[in-house]
Each structure stands twice: as C-alpha cells, then as structure tokens.
Amino acid sequence: MTLDQTRDTVAGTVDEDDWADGTFRNPVIAGFHPDPSVCRVGDDYYLACSSFEYFPGVPILHSRDLVHWAQIGNVLDRPSQLVLPTTTASSGGVYAPTLRHHDGRFWLIVTNCADGGGNLLVTAEDPAGPWSDPVRLPDVPGIDPDLAWDDEGRCWCTYAGIEQVRLDPYTGRTLGRPRRLWSGPPGAQAPEAPHLYRIDGYWYLLIAEGGTERGHAVSVARATAPDGPYEPCPDNPVLTHRGTNRPIQNTGHADLVEAVDGTWWMVLLGVRPGGGTPGWHVLGRETFLAPVTWVDGWPVVGEVAPAMAAPAWPAQPLPTPPARDDFDADTLHPQWISVRSRPVESWSLTDRPGWLTLRARGASLDDRDVTFVGRRQQHPSCLVRTLVDPADGRGGLAVRLDEQHHHEIEVGDGEVRVVVRIGSVRATVATRPVPVGPVRLRLDVIAPAPGGWHPGKEPDVLRFAVEHPDGTVDVLAELDGRYLSTEVAGGFTGRVVGMYAATGSVRFDWFDYRPVDRDDSAEVSGG
Incomplete structure (x- = not known):
C-alpha cells in the first residue's frame, strides 16, 4: 500500500487540540512509542x-x-525481514531505529536483539512501504545504530558506546576499524542513542546517557569532521528532568529535525508517571516534542511540558483510524500488533467475513506464542469493548505488559471470567455464567482525578465487565493498575490491549477503543 493509498483509506476523525489558543499537547505520539527517530522530506515529516x-x-x-x-x-x-522466535524475551527484539532520507531513498538502520539478529538496514522509496529485505551488518556491533553521510558520499555508522565505523550501506561491509568517539560527560552511565548531523560547518554528535529511567538525559558534542575529535557542550546535559518533580520524566533518546521554516525541533522519549511513590508509568515511553534554538553554536532545548507553545505554522491534522474497527477491510490496519509473530494460519478476516478469527496456539497470555492481536494503550483513561463469539473456543480481551504481567476477561464454555497474572501468581478473580452466543466484553481504564494523593495511590484502575443486550453492565472486577506498570514489571514496553484466543477458534465482530475524559464520570463508571 502506498502512502497516498493509506491516506485515502484510513478514515476517522482527526486529533483535535488547543492549537487555536496557541498551544499543543505533549506527548505528540502517545502510548508505547519509544526511541523516536525523525526526518523531513520537503513538507513532510516521518518518524520511526x-x-x-x-x-x-x-x-x-x-x-x-x-x-x-x-x-x-x-x-x-x-517474516523475510523480521524473525522473532519464541525464545525472544519480552523487551527483547527490535531496538532503536534511525530513519534517514538520502539520495532519493529512505534508509532505516535498527537492531534486532533476538536470536540470530544483529544490526540490519532496509530501504524504501515510499515510507509507507514496501521496505526492502534487510542488508545484514555482522561487523557492526552493539545497539542503537545511526547513519550519516558526508559531502563525499561516505556513510558513517555510529552506535552505542559511543563508537563509529565507516559503512557501505548497500552491502553491509564495514570500511576500516571502529573507533571510539565521545561517550558523554565524565561518569555518564549508558552512553547510547547516538545521532550525527552536519549543521553550519560542524558535525554534532547527540547522545543519550544516564540510563532510560529517571536519570535519562541528552548531551551533545561537536567536531569539524565526522570522526572527531569531539568537543563537549559546556552546558551538558542539554536536556534532563532528573531530580525534578515535573510531570514528564525519563526524558532522553532524542533526535533533531529542521522544520520547513528553518526552526529546529527535538523529538524525544519520556514517560508520564502516575499514582503515589515512586510513580508508575503504564503507557510505556512516549514521543514528546520540544523546540530547539542555537546559541553560540550549541543547541538549547526548550521546555518539555504537557502543554506547549504551538509552532508558528498552521496545524495540519491527518486522518486517524476510527475508534471502532469492524474488520471489514481485506487486511489489518498497521496499528494492530502481535506477540513475536503472526502466522497466517493463526488469524483470518475471511473465515467469517466482517469478523476477525483468531486460532489458538499458546494456551494463555502466559505463553510466548499466544495468538494475540492488540493495539497500544494511548490514553490514561479509555474505554475498550469488543463483541466475541466463543462458539468454537475460548478467548477474550486482554491488557498485556509481558508474559508475567497481564489481566484479561475471557469467555468460553458458558462462562466469563477475569484472570490476573502478576509475577509468579496467576488467579481467576471473578466468574459469571453467560448464555450461548456472542458476548460483549468491556474494559474501563480509569486514571485518578487530581487530588487525593497518598504515597500508595494506584496510577489507575482496570475495570472488567460484561455488557448485556439490555444495556446493563455487569462489573466482574476492579484491579489496581500499578501491577501492569514498568516500575513493577521492568522492561522497555508499555501496555497493549487487544484480543486473544486461548483454545480453538474465537471470532471478534468489532473492537472499539475510545479515550475518556477523566471528568466524564458517567461514561467511565459504566452505569
């Protein structure tokens, strides 16, 4: 599918914000969208x-x-591009792409940390795809690879450490030996996420350091040649929220882009902790936007806040997917993701037209080969519903962080039940009988209203329910959301909510995901 075709076929409403009063909302890409890399081609921006x-x-x-x-x-x-075997651990797999446009093509370099993976490079004429099969880079070690070209057309690959090697991007062959560049301020932890830019006669090396947790930061150095030697910025780190009580934390892993009007901007990851102490983030690391100015040849990063001064140019919203997917298309929208793989035999949109059929592999969300189709949770409060027909199996609606941290409401054998998995504990916390036929399952994710803080305050509540044909809502369980947070589970991902099959074949007529205003108590309550 081409970019133009995608624009024409993705119907829905645009994301409205307060641009008219001079502000926009951060994050600009909500939910589990970490390690952003951005490039501009003409009037268009692309991000991976x-x-x-x-x-x-x-x-x-x-x-x-x-x-x-x-x-x-x-x-x-x-599969010819990406193999994630069942031995791939959660928070393993694909790390930290760099997206660039050079010589009329899009280039993306990325690390696959799964078995037999390593760094790889793919290209495309259209960023919507198709992308090429990968060029393997066996002699480029580490993670977080970056690509930059100098005026002579030489390609430089820089990676976490921070080291650099020249690269033939067409064959994957390295040219010469790697050399260490600059690894951040003295004592910097985990120097990673390098990006290299040629700006006004200098080469700027932007890196992340401090780890991707509360100590995360962005630092920069410059040189007159891509391979150095590098002079550090006297004001490093140029961005960090460590040691502050700001609502956005873990700021780092950034990339720079020059806008159409000549202004500069930074995309970066951050999190929005909620609840009490230590603050739990449940949506994963998200993509934020900040303005950049240049002072004495160094980038100065503006504030990163939930409400930001809007850019000078007009807002240009794009079509987004509709809240409800009726599975009437001939393929799944790209927002839908699965755990490690999605074999063709595990799902179908044609077995029962207008329904998504999932065929079980693993027996539950505990299993690494579970049949699961989900989307990122992108809002602190949201309402998720689906209509499921379990006539030939058992399955339902799940919220997943990893194999040891997930909650689900599932139906089968005349019963609906809520199952929780927290670390080594797996338990059924509620059951109800249901009549034969399709069942409407419901999840309310309810973020707390402002006020009422105490040290043990949960970041949100997950309410699982069944909606009956007469419109009544039968709530089975309300669960503390902290147990599906990164601070409890660890790792690098955020919540993904979706449909799964545990046994046999399970069919889903539609899936509906809607953000909910925290003040909309009637909608949240399910009354």
Whole structure:
C-alpha cells in the first residue's frame, strides 16, 4: 500500500487540540512509542520507533506539522525481514531505529536483539512501504545504530558506546576499524542513542546517557569532521528532568529535525508517571516534542511540558483510524500488533467475513506464542469493548505488559471470567455464567482525578465487565493498575490491549477503543 493509498483509506476523525489558543499537547505520539527517530522530506515529516517483541516491527508515522501524527505502516512487516522466535524475551527484539532520507531513498538502520539478529538496514522509496529485505551488518556491533553521510558520499555508522565505523550501506561491509568517539560527560552511565548531523560547518554528535529511567538525559558534542575529535557542550546535559518533580520524566533518546521554516525541533522519549511513590508509568515511553534554538553554536532545548507553545505554522491534522474497527477491510490496519509473530494460519478476516478469527496456539497470555492481536494503550483513561463469539473456543480481551504481567476477561464454555497474572501468581478473580452466543466484553481504564494523593495511590484502575443486550453492565472486577506498570514489571514496553484466543477458534465482530475524559464520570463508571 502506498502512502497516498493509506491516506485515502484510513478514515476517522482527526486529533483535535488547543492549537487555536496557541498551544499543543505533549506527548505528540502517545502510548508505547519509544526511541523516536525523525526526518523531513520537503513538507513532510516521518518518524520511526522501537517495537521490541511485537510484530510487525518498527511503526512508521507521518506528519505535516510535527504535532499531528498518523501511522502509515510498519517497516518490518514480513517474516523475510523480521524473525522473532519464541525464545525472544519480552523487551527483547527490535531496538532503536534511525530513519534517514538520502539520495532519493529512505534508509532505516535498527537492531534486532533476538536470536540470530544483529544490526540490519532496509530501504524504501515510499515510507509507507514496501521496505526492502534487510542488508545484514555482522561487523557492526552493539545497539542503537545511526547513519550519516558526508559531502563525499561516505556513510558513517555510529552506535552505542559511543563508537563509529565507516559503512557501505548497500552491502553491509564495514570500511576500516571502529573507533571510539565521545561517550558523554565524565561518569555518564549508558552512553547510547547516538545521532550525527552536519549543521553550519560542524558535525554534532547527540547522545543519550544516564540510563532510560529517571536519570535519562541528552548531551551533545561537536567536531569539524565526522570522526572527531569531539568537543563537549559546556552546558551538558542539554536536556534532563532528573531530580525534578515535573510531570514528564525519563526524558532522553532524542533526535533533531529542521522544520520547513528553518526552526529546529527535538523529538524525544519520556514517560508520564502516575499514582503515589515512586510513580508508575503504564503507557510505556512516549514521543514528546520540544523546540530547539542555537546559541553560540550549541543547541538549547526548550521546555518539555504537557502543554506547549504551538509552532508558528498552521496545524495540519491527518486522518486517524476510527475508534471502532469492524474488520471489514481485506487486511489489518498497521496499528494492530502481535506477540513475536503472526502466522497466517493463526488469524483470518475471511473465515467469517466482517469478523476477525483468531486460532489458538499458546494456551494463555502466559505463553510466548499466544495468538494475540492488540493495539497500544494511548490514553490514561479509555474505554475498550469488543463483541466475541466463543462458539468454537475460548478467548477474550486482554491488557498485556509481558508474559508475567497481564489481566484479561475471557469467555468460553458458558462462562466469563477475569484472570490476573502478576509475577509468579496467576488467579481467576471473578466468574459469571453467560448464555450461548456472542458476548460483549468491556474494559474501563480509569486514571485518578487530581487530588487525593497518598504515597500508595494506584496510577489507575482496570475495570472488567460484561455488557448485556439490555444495556446493563455487569462489573466482574476492579484491579489496581500499578501491577501492569514498568516500575513493577521492568522492561522497555508499555501496555497493549487487544484480543486473544486461548483454545480453538474465537471470532471478534468489532473492537472499539475510545479515550475518556477523566471528568466524564458517567461514561467511565459504566452505569
């Protein structure tokens, strides 16, 4: 599917914000969209993110104003490009892409940390795809690879450490030996995520350091040649929120882009902790936007806040997927992801036209080969519903962080039940009988209203229910959301909510995901 076809076929409403009063909302790409890399081609901006153990890999998004983004595809969307075997751990898989446009083509370099993976490079004429089969880079070690070209056409690959080697991007062959560049301020932890830019006669090396947790930061150095020697910025780090009580934390892993009007901007990852102490983030690391100015030849990063001063140009919202997917298309929208793989025999849109059929592999979300089709949770409060027919199996609606941290409401054998998995504990916490036939399952994710803080306050509540044909809602369980957070589970991902099959074949007529305003108590309560 081409970019133009994607624009024409992705119907829905645009993301409205407060641009008219001079502000926009951060994050600009909400939910589990970490490690952003951005490039501009003409009036269009394109951005790629990490995808870890999910398939298809590396979501790619398009924007015309750096604030409104729409997913147009996934870079690694077929097995010839990406293999994530069941031995791939959660938060393993695909790490930290760099997206660039050079010589009329899009180039993306990325690390596959799964068995037999390593660094790889793919190209495309259209960022919506198709992307090429990968060129393997066996002599490029480490993670977080970057690509940059000098005026002589030489390609430089820089990676976490921070080291650099010249590269033939067409063959994957390295040219010469790697050399260490600059690894951040003295004592910097985990120097990674390098990006190299040629700006006004200098080569700038932007890196992340401090780890991707609360100590995360962005630092920069410059040189007159791509291979150094590098002079550090006297004001490093140029961005960090460590040691602050700001609502956005873990700021780092950034990339720079020059806008159409000549202004500069930074995309970066961050998190929005909630609840009490230590603050739990449940949506994963998200993509934020900040302005950049240049002072004495160094980048100065503006504030990163939930409400930001809008850019000078007009807002240009793009079509986004409809809240409800009726599974009437001939393929799944690129927002849908699965755990490690999505074999053709595990799903179908044609077995029962207008329904998504899932065929069980693993017996539950505990299993690494579970049949699961989900989308990223992108809002602190949201309402998720689906109509499931379990006539030939058992399955339902799940919220997943990893194999040891997930909650689900499932139906089968005349019963609906809520199952929780927290670390080594797996338990059924509620059951109800249900009549034969399709069942409407419901999940309310309810973020707390402002106020009422205490040290043990949960970040949100997950309410699982059944909606009956007469409109009544039968709530089975309300669960503390902290147990599906990164601070509890560890790892690098965020929540993904979706459909799964545990036994046999399970069919889903539609799936509906809607953000909910925290003040909309009637909608949230399910009354």
